[in-house]
Amino acid sequence: MGETCLSEPARVGRPRDPRLEAAIVAATVALLEERGYHAMSLAAVAERSGTTTAAIYRRWASKSELVAHAVFRTGGDDVVADTDDVEADIATMIRWSVEKLARPAALAAIAGLLGEGRSDRRDRTDDAATASRLTAERLGRAQDAGQLRPDVDITVLAALIDGPVLHAALSGTAHRIDDAWIADLVTVVLQGARPAEAAPRKRRPLSRNRPRTDSSEVSIR
Numbered sequence: 001m002g003e004t005c006l007s008e009p010a011r012v013g014r015p016r017d018p019r020l021e022a023a024i025v026a027a028t029v030a031l032l033e034e035r036g037y038h039a040m041s042l043a044a045v046a047e048r049s050g051t052t053t054a055a056i057y058r059r060w061a062s063k064s065e066l067v068a069h070a071v072f073r074t075g076g077d078d079v080v081a082d083t084d085d086v087e088a089d090i091a092t093m094i095r096w097s098v099e100k101l102a103r104p105a106a107l108a109a110i111a112g113l114l115g116e117g118r119s120d121r122r123d124r125t126d127d128a129a130t131a132s133r134l135t136a137e138r139l140g141r142a143q144d145a146g147q148l149r150p151d152v153d154i155t156v157l158a159a160l161i162d163g164p165v166l167h168a169a170l171s172g173t174a175h176r177i178d179d180a181w182i183a184d185l186v187t188v189v190l191q192g193a194r195p196a197e198a199a200p201r202k203r204r205p206l207s208r209n210r211p212r213t214d215s216s217e218v219s220i221r
Contacts, residue, residue: 016059023049024056028070032105037067037112064113064120071109072100074131086142090161091186093135097162098182102174110170132158152193160189 027048031040042063046053060066068074078099081092100106113124132155139154148154164185168174 020049020051020055021059024051024059024066025070028066029105032067032071032108032112033103036108038115042066062120064116064124067109067113068124068127071105072127072131074127079131080134080138082138082141086139086147087186087190089138089142090189091182093161094165094182094185097165098174098177101162101165101169102177106169135161146195148190148193149195157189157193160185 024045027045028040031044031048035044040063042053042056045066046056056066060069073079078096079093081089081096083089113121116124136154136158139148139157142148143150143152143154148157165174165177168177
């Protein structure tokens with residue numbers, strides 16, 4: 001008997017259109033801001049983005065999964081910055097947190113996701129835990145490289161990256177976040193985490209009434 005030639009099965013269906021996915025995400029964010037989580041339906045998202053609910057379900061298993069992906073992007077490339085400069089990377093990750101959390105869609109998403117069923121809440125908590133783990137692993141690499149003290153709890157440092165941003169968003173003060181605010185937070189994160197021989201970055205005096213200009217504010221998508 002001759003050898004049987006095995007080949008990979010042909011792919012079924014057309015490849016997904018990234019432009020359609022981008023349209024669905026944009027529609028989700030817009031409707032969250034306009035209507036809030038509970039009043040936003042997948043049918044409305046489909047109509048706004050020019051597709052069908054079936055097409056949405058082929059990409060996301062539920063409304064909560066779509067919202068988490070559209071707003072928080074915990075599995076995206078904008079979760080962990082990893083260069084040789086840990087200070088710059090922390091500033092970048094804080095800026096990404098601002099872009100995700102300091103907008104009306106994020107507040108609507110948080111309020112809605114907290115009201116979902118236990119299974120959906122657990123899935124979204126797992127998403128957030130994955131992002132936190134990736135951030136902690138990045139800080140762990142900095143620790144291994146001697147850029148952070150070996151006794152510092154990197155999970156605490158990871159929480160300091162987006163925790164203050166979330167607090168500002170929930171307290172209605174996110175509009176005050178600018179480059180100076182981010183620089184101050186980076187200093188706070190690293191002040192007690194660097195090895196003793198590392199020279200601390202000179203920290204300028206803080207002022208509660210620090211003047212801010214439009215040119216210095218962080219752009220919120």
